[in-house]
Amino acid sequence: MTQPTEHFLTDYRPLSFSVSTVDLTFELAPNATRVTNVMRFDEVTLGEPIRLHGNGITLKALSVNGSPANDVSYHEDDEGILFTPEKTAFEMTVVTEISPQTNTELEGLYRSGGNYCTQCEAEGFRRITFFPDRPDLLTVYTTRIIAPKSDNRYLLANGNLVEQGELEDGQHYAVWHDPYPKPSYLFALVAGNLERVRDTFITQSGRTITLDLFVEPQNLNQCDHAMQSLKEAMAWDERRFGLEYDLDTYMIVAVDDFNMGAMENKGLNVFNSKFVLARPETATDTDYEGIESVIAHEYFHNWTGNRVTCRDWFQLTLKEGLTVFRDQLFTADMLSPAIKRIEDVKRLRSHQFVEDAGPMAHPIQPQSYIEMNNFYTLTVYEKGAEVVRLYHTLLGEAGFQKGMRLYFERFDGQAVTVEDFRQAMADANGMDLSAMHEWYVQPGTPRVQMSSHYDQASQQLRLSWTQRNDKSDSERPLPIPVGLKLWYENGEPAPMKPTGDALLETEKGPVFLLKDTQQTLTFEGLSARPVVSALRDFSAPVILETDHSDQERSQLARFDDDAFVRWESVQALALKTIIKAVRAVEAGDSVSLAPAFEQAILDVLDQADLDLGLKALALTLPDLDYVCEQFDPIPVDAVWQAYRGVELCLAQTFETAWRELYERLHDRGPYAYDARALAQRKLKQVCLHYLSCLPEGPKLAKRLFEQSIHMTDTLAALQAVNHDSLRTEPMQVFYQRWRHEPLVLDKWFALQAKSRQGDVIEQIRALLAHPDFHYQTPNRVRSVLGVFARQNFYGFHQKDGQGYQLLGEQIHKLDSINPQVAARLCAPLTQWRRLDSPRQGLMREVLEALLSESTLSADVYEIVSKSLKNER
Known part of the structure; x- marks a missing residue:
């Protein structure tokens, strides 16, 4: 095959023109949709060719200022059309034909369940019409849609509906105008026989916004949670960020065939139905949380992504990292900040750290790509969000919000870069944040080592720190904030008296900023050796290696007031137990629980006042992917046997506790979606999982399946019986019902x-x-x-x-x-x-x-x- 073209950040060149308006007319037909595209070019630099991107579309006509194609200087090639302008301002009309019905790639305009819908990010618009399909070209769009009314009750596009009416031969039309300039990747069109759920939202300035959810007719009873999540997100963005919605209507359309989770097209979001539809009988707690998060994420993009967008696709984390961080804050405020933080860390470690360690490792701002779709990654999104969180940690909530306000003041209606965001944060707070650049350009997960030395005579604790990044060629250290607290072994806080001005005082407590490859931090006035609580709230996306003893881990697990450190301390003991079990399997020995880990589990079970969500997380073994990260090469068979062996040991050792806790948590009342109910069901699932490792467990799971009144319990029961021969009948019943x-x-x-x-x-x-x-x-x-x-x-x-x-x-x-x-x-x-x-x-x-x-x-x-x- 011909090797595809690689694109580089250094290749970026500013536009040599602008396009002030685009008027699109769609004459919809499944196999032959006709698209007429009228573009107004301005500020054209003569002598500079203009690239109109096109992919898999048929050119039917092209004219400039009314002159037909044979009088226009253009060349059609594999990338589209190359046109040499002769005037500094002109109107170009391009007519194309496309086949939505046969578009199985689900980019551009395609059909899903008999409905028309679009997906234009990153480069799908060029599958609709010939156009300069790049994110730094912001244009005002007007869209006219014509289609048979019998098959297309609703005709939707970006912006506000300005005209609609009936035509001959059973056709009807709608015209939508979006007053806000946007890049082509934010264009959207939907048409089909959908049903609408309508609500309203009153903004902080008193404007009434119409909220429309469009779904297949049979799904009308599964929209309440999505609509409520949208209203909560709109209110939260006003409270927390002072950002108000700008159009008159906000629309969401749910489709079954979608490559991604959702798309933030201006005013007309297209969603994978997985992130819209829910009722207790069909959706689990995880589904409900996912809907709340993704609905919020796409809404938040209206400002962080749409009003201020990316100059080029190498800046993707500018909108995605920032918006993921915002949706994380939202979910934390809606449910539990501590549980949300730990769940985000679990996802990062088990999946993004793996990506960072492999051949596809890349910085959050990639320097090159062949296919842009491949860089919608956990690194760009999740690690990108962690980098935004670093600003929040260093600047605090007030400083971060000052930076956000300046960012919008400077760049509203523009396509900008990650450097522009960083400079806004720096200027708003009068700080030099240039070192943050390294977080954008270095691939890989940094490793931080902390070793401690306590001197009784001087009552001093010396902490020695080093950082390294084996995946990066850069020798420049990263700025790494490390949340710190000291504890005496009786659970009392120890004084924090560093020599010199070594700590930053933040809203979440003292933070040590590791800025060099090696640093030392000394504390005075300590009457006994303290236990160090480090990387509190997972203050940076790093792998922290410490010299903590098992006893110190157990102490932190028992009395630390930081939920992440408490959870991490149990996880570290679990990980040590699993690694030891792997070595035992390789040596032909039996698997057992390390005493410190067994005691830590017992302590968690015995703490009646411990948050149920934190208890569920602490009692769950580290994800298998994260366990595998500890080995190179991975002894696959030994890891699997050891992991299952440790699970079985936990099941057997604490069988009575699992059973009693399961019965106590088994709530037969109606489904509720709130932090406590979620935590209670999660802990019940943990108990059921361990019980399912024992001979009588599958029978217990089968009873739960038979009694279940909501999908969370139903799926938990099926998962618990999934590896047993008893699964056959429940799986058949489940299939026939659903x-x-x-x-x-x-x-x-x-x-x-x-x-x-x-x-x-x-x-x-x-x-x-x-x-x-x-x-x-x-x-x-x-x-x-x-x-x-x-x-x-x-x-x-x-x-x-x-x-x-x-x-x-x-x-x-x-x-x-x-x-x-x-x-x-x-x-x-x-x-x-x-x-x-x-x-x-x-x-x-x-x-x-x-x-x-x-x-x-x-x-x-x-x-x-x-x-x-x-x-x-």
Whole structure:
């Protein structure tokens, strides 16, 4: 195959023109939609060619100021149209034809369930019409939609509805105008026979905003939580950030076929139905939380992403990292700040740290890419949010909000860079924040080492610090804020008296700023050796290595007042126990619990006043992905046996406690969505999980399934019985009840994809051949192949490599249908170098087979080729 083009940050050149207005007319038809695009070009630099991007579309007509194509100097090539202007201002009209019905890539304009919808970020607009499809071109859009009324009750686009009416031959039309200039990636159109749920929101200035949710008719009873989440997000953004919505209408459309979670198109958000639809009988607590978070995230983009957008795609974290941070704050305020913080850290460690350690490692501001869709990553989003959090930690809430206000004052209506954001924060607070640049350009997860020395005679504690980043070529240290507190062993706080001006006083307590490769911090006036509570609230996205003893870990787990440190202390003891168990398995010895870890679990169980959510998290073993990060290479079989062995030991050792706690938490009342109810159900699930490891556990789970009145309990019961022969009947009952609910059916597929019962590979192949499995529906593909490769450790890593071969075959098949989905499925294969033998070679063979395909998409090519390159 021809090697795709690589794009570099250094290639950026400013526009040599502007486009003041775009008038679009869509004449919708499934296989032949006609798009007329009238663009007003201004401030044109003569002699500079203008690139109109186009991909997979048919040019029907082109004219400039009314002159037809044969009188216009243009050239059509693989990237679109190259046009040489002859005037500094002119009007260009381009007419194209596209086929939404056959668009299986789900970019541009496509059909989902008989409805028309769009996805234009990052480069989907060029699949609709020829246009300078880049984020720094902000334009005012007017959109006219014409379609048969019988099949398209609603005709929707960005902005405000300004005109609508009836036409001949059963057609009707609608005209939408968006007064706010926006880039092409924020364009949206939806048309179809949908139903509408309407509400209103009164802004802080007294304006009435119409809120519309559009869904399939059968889903009208699943919209209440999404609408409530939207209203809460709008009110919260006014309270916390002082940001008010600007248009008259805010619309959300739920579609079943969508590559991502949702899209923040100005005024017309298009959502994966997974993040809109919920009622207690069909959605779990996790679903409810996801809807609340994603609804908020897309709404928050109205300012951090739409009103101020990205100059180029290398600036993606400017909008995504900032908006993820904002949605994290929102969820924390809505539910539990402590639990939300720990859950975010778990996700970061188990998934983003893995990405940072592999061949696809990149800074939050990548320096190059082949396919931009591949860089909508956990690094850009989640690590990007952690970098924004660093500003908040260093500046405090008031200082951060001053920076945000200046950011909007300077850049509203503009396309800007991460440097512009950093400078706004610095100028608003009168600080030099230039060192923060390193967080944007260094890949990899920094490692911080802390060692302590206490001198009784001088009553001093000396903390020695070092930092390193093995993935980065830069020798420049990162600014790393480390939250600190000292405790005496009786649980009393120790005095914090550093020599010199060594600590920053922040809203969350003292912070030590590690700015150099090596630093020392000394505390005086300590009558006894204190226990150091470090990296409080996970104050920086780093791996912290300390010299804490097991006793010190146990003390922090018992009395620290920082939820993260308390949880982390139990996790560290658990991790140490699992690593020891791996060595025992390799030596042919039995697995047992380390005394300190066993005592820590007992302490957590015995603490009646401990938050139930924190208790649930502390009693849960570290994620298997995070455990694997501790080994290189990963002894797959030993890790699996050790992990299961530790789980079984916990189940057996504390069987009585699990059973009593489970019965006490088993609430048969109606479903409630609040922090306490969520925590109670989560802790009950933890108990059920451990009980399911014991002989009588599956029977208990089956009873819960039979008694369940909401999906959270139903799914917990099925997960607990999923690896047992008792699963057959409940799974059949579940399928028959929910076979016509796509999102619930995704759960049925996912449960089987992660099951260890029977021949796993044959079971996956059977699922792929099931009449309800559809390759054109990303949610269904992810529920089988994504779950199998990421969550079925036992099945995917079979020693004969069948799991890898199956995934490779399916990636190849999907690449011709939807390259974006195929590329996402490649992620587990990128970790091949870290596996033991023979798995390493078997996984590499799958990657090499993919790379040899002559028709490989740029999406998959980029990931596979980078995975096979030599690593440092």
